[in-house]
Amino acid sequence: MxxxxxxxxxxxxxxxxxxxxxxxxxxxxxxxxxxxxxxxxxxxxxxxxxxNRIAQSLKERKSLSIGVIVCEIANSFFSQVINGIDSVAYEHGYNVIIAQSMESAERELMNLEYLTSSSIDGLIISVSTETKNFSYLKKLHERGLPIVFVDRVIDEIETHKVIADNYKGAYKATKHLIERGYKKIGILSNNSGLSISQERLEGYKAALKEANIPFRENMIAYCDHGGMLYSEVETAMKMLLKQRVKPDAIFAGSDKITTGCLRFMKHKNIRIPQDLALIGFSNTDLTELLNPPLSVIKQPAFEMGQASASLLLSLIESKRPQTKFETRSQSTELLIRKST
Amino acid sequence: MxxxxxxxxxxxxxxxxxxxxxxxxxxxxxxxxxxxxxxxxxxxxxxxxxxNRIAQSLKERKSLSIGVIVCEIANSFFSQVINGIDSVAYEHGYNVIIAQSMESAERELMNLEYLTSSSIDGLIISVSTETKNFSYLKKLHERGLPIVFVDRVIDEIETHKVIADNYKGAYKATKHLIERGYKKIGILSNNSGLSISQERLEGYKAALKEANIPFRENMIAYCDHGGMLYSEVETAMKMLLKQRVKPDAIFAGSDKITTGCLRFMKHKNIRIPQDLALIGFSNTDLTELLNPPLSVIKQPAFEMGQASASLLLSLIESKRPQTKFETRSQSTELLIRKST
DNA sequence: TTTATTTACGCAATCGTTCCCGAAATATTC
DNA sequence: GAATATTTCGGGAACGATTGCGTAAATAAA
Missing domain, CATH: 1.10.260 (434 Repressor (Amino-terminal Domain))
Incomplete structure (x- = not known):
């Protein structure tokens, strides 16, 4: 046809x-x-x-489209980020091509090859939990592909980055728990290799230190795929709960981990917050309707998407190679509800 | 650069x-x-x-990319649909370009012009609540652009369509309410112009009729933007509750309307299901964690996305113009929980 | 040896736009 | 009125990949 x-x-x-x-x-x-x-x-x-935009693209040697790789579209945080990206890209006449890594380094690589062969003018990426080898990404960047990292950034590549203030967010959440009287705070972290995990862990530690609560290594459990599988949250929680000193509160490190944790606690008939308090990073607008209404740290996902898109466009449209890059850190919001 | x-x-x-x-x-x-x-x-x-895919596209006169227009990406149903589309498009070497109408007919038209000028090979669309004029879409279709409708379809254009079994879903939900002893069932419908609204209303009526419950016009309230604004759900609910015969159960017609309704009932301290039962269409995986756990009709969103993508690809790759079109109706799932 | 056939490659056009040149046609200057 | 400047337009070469057609050389058949 x-x-x-x-x-x-x-x-x-x-x-x-x-x-x-x-x-x-x-x-x-x-x-x-x-x-x-x-x-x-x-x-x-x-x-x-x-x-015909294709003919124009060929002639002008640019496609007016940008690639976006996130781990999963059907995730409230990322769908909001995409929404933000879409809003500014659209304004500037750019197409947004979306791909999902599903937290798999292999799929991420395939997406990367695919998008670049589709002649995208630039890339916004939030790396998968599995990704340990950034050489391909690095090569692309060195060859001149404009890249902006969002949320999950990597140090090895110097370019614009957009993140939430993870350190402060985690700090605020932990401090809030401490102020509520919780002292044995378990942390359900995302994959340890991720920048967000490290920053959030630091924030957590800082709040503990400030309150003179010693940090214990066995109070931390990792969900290597960011809670994408419920089973990993379950395993992590079981690990945490079988410690000699059981936690009296849980700080969860991502959207899926937070809701996964809530799911686990419901299944196990753990009362919240009496038996165990819960706070976590989350961006669903349903948290206040949950049982109990969840205290959360909310990231400005939409704004982060907007910021990364405008940074990328500035990179794309700049005449000469940029050397000055910024890392834009946007503040998180602590919403206190019944779970703490 | x-x-x-x-x-x-x-x-x-x-x-x-x-x-x-x-x-x-x-x-x-x-x-x-x-x-x-x-x-x-x-x-x-x-x-x-x-x-260079752009050069190939120009030569082959196809772009290997398909356009998708939904009302909002950050909506659990649509993000799951997109996920499904993405999965099959990717397998066949196609790009997915996403645009959001935000329930605005104007934005939808702009997206349409934009995507077609980007030389998409085909289009998957779920029309916005506002759209009343399908002439542009019709013209595109007549000029040969392969189109597949998903979820919100229109009769005026003959092509492949993928829908959930809305009639049966609504019928099952209403019947369930009746079996639970509810007799005054209010319905919070999506925009009356939408195919899904009409089908769901019919299913609702059929269940009432079967139980010899007369249908009352004032038991139905519309949310013209599908609950995208909380205020419209609020207004609709207030309207329903100030009737002489107040409903003892609510059947909500979309994801956002369902959660919006729950939000309203919480604000008003309406006990669920004692004061008012609630069931609705929803695709979030959080419904069982809500307070109370929500009874819902769940649509096979991912599968619907897959089906529409493969139908579109068959349309695109068929040598001669198709004349036989199918409307694929996929069955919904009734999940009974505490809210009914 | 001659003719037919196959193998292996190059030339050039094509897709739809853009843009560098050059060339009329018109206008301006001395 | 000749020389120069300006306006307005067309020719044609890109952009990168594909492909029909042509052809030289190598091989096979007569």
Whole structure:
């Protein structure tokens, strides 16, 4: 099935002009007379001419589309980020091509190859939990592909990065728990290799230290795939609960881990917050409707998406190679509810 | 910033061959000797050659990308649909370009113009609540753009459609309420113009009729934007509750309406299900963690996405214009929990 | 040895736009 | 009125990959 479009050549023929003249008239060049311009424009409108973006891309050597790789679209945080990206990309006439890594380094690599072969002008990526080898990404970056990291960043590559203030968010959450009287605070962390995990762990430790509570290594359990599988949250929680000194509160490190933890506690009939308090990073707008209403640290996901898109566009549209990069850290919000 | 890629021309030059030979060697043409093939392939691999998809698209007159328009990405139902679309599109080497209408007919039209000018090979769309004028879409379809409707379909255009079994879903939900002893069942419907609203209303009516409960017009309230704004759910609920005969149960017609309704009832301290029972269409995986755990009708969103993508691809890749179209209806699931 | 056939490759056009040149046609200057 | 400047347009070459056609050389058949 073909979708026959009208081209500049058609217009030129019907109007007895050359394609160059038509092209210039459409682009409002100064070297075309008002009369011809009007004629061309009118006719173009009449026949519904739409420039072929693919031909333009080939000629201009840019595709006007940006690639986005996140671990999962159907995740409230990332879907909000995408929403933000979409909003500014759209404004600037860019397409957004989305791919999911599903927390798999292999799929991420495939997506990467795929998107770059699709001639994207730039990339926004939040690396998967599994990714340990950044060489391909690095190579792409060195070859000149504009890249912006969002949320899950890596140090090895110098470029713009957009993150939430994970340190402070975790600090605030932990401090809140301490102020509520909890002293044995378990932390359900995302994959230890992730930047967000490390920052959040630091924030957690800082709050403990400030309250003179010693940090215990066995109070930390990792969910290597960010809670994408319920089973890993379950295992982590069981590990935490079979310690000699059981935690009286849990601080969960990601959206899926937080809700996964809540699910676990419900299954085990653990009362919240009496038996065990719960606070975690989460971006669903349903947290206040949960049982109990969940205290959460909320990230400005939409704004983070917007920021990363505008940074990427500035990178793409800059004439000469950038050398100054910024890491934009956006503040999180602590919402205190019944679970703590 | 440019991202200089290696082209066929480079390879040809370095190997002392013509571009045609290189191209043919890469495509494993029979008219190239094994020796040259090997030489080209090895060299291509060494320099990391990736064919320029834009040039291919221009030549082949297809872009290998499909457009998707939904009302909102950050909506559990649609993000799952997109997930399904992505999974099959990716397998077939297609890009997915996503746009959001935000329930606005104007934005939808802009997205439509935008995506088609981006030379998409086909379109999957779930129309916005506001859309009343389908002429642009119709024109596109007549001009040969393959289109598949998902969830929110329109009768005016004959093509493949993928829907959930809305009639049966609504019927099951209403019947369930009746069996639980509720007789005054209010319905919080999505925009009345939408196919899904009509089908769900019919299912609701059928269940009432079967139980000899008369249908009352004032038991139905509409949320014209599908509950995208909390305020419209609030208004609708207030309207329902100020009737002379107040409902003892609510059947909500969409994801956002269902959770919006729950939110409203919490704010008003309405006990669920004692004062008012609640069941609704929803696809969030958090419903069992809500307070109370919500009885819902769940749609096979991921599978619907998959189905629409494969139908679209069959349309795109079919040699001659299709005339036989199917409407694939996928069954919903009734999950009974504490809210009813 | 001559003719037919196959093998292996290059030339050039094509997809739809853009843009560098050059060239009329018209306008301006001395 | 000749020389110069300006305006307005067309020719044609890109962009990168694909492909029909042509052809030289190598091989096979007569």
């Amino acid at each position: 073909k979708f026959e479009a009208v081209t500049i050549k058609h217009i030129a023929q019907e109007l007895g002009l050359s394609t160059s003249t038509v092209s210039r008239a459409l682009r409002d060049s100064h070297e075309i007379s008002q009369a011809t311009k009007k004629m061309v424009l009118d006719h173009a409108k009449k026949v519904g001419f739409k420039p | 440019k991202f200089e890629a290696v082209t066929i021309k480079h390879i040809a030059q370095e190997l002392g061959l013509s571009t045609s030979t290189v191209s043919r060697a890469l495509r494993d043409s029979h008219e190239i000797s094994q020796a040259t093939k090997k030489m080209v392939l090895d060299h291509a691999k060494k320099v990391g050659f990736k064919p």
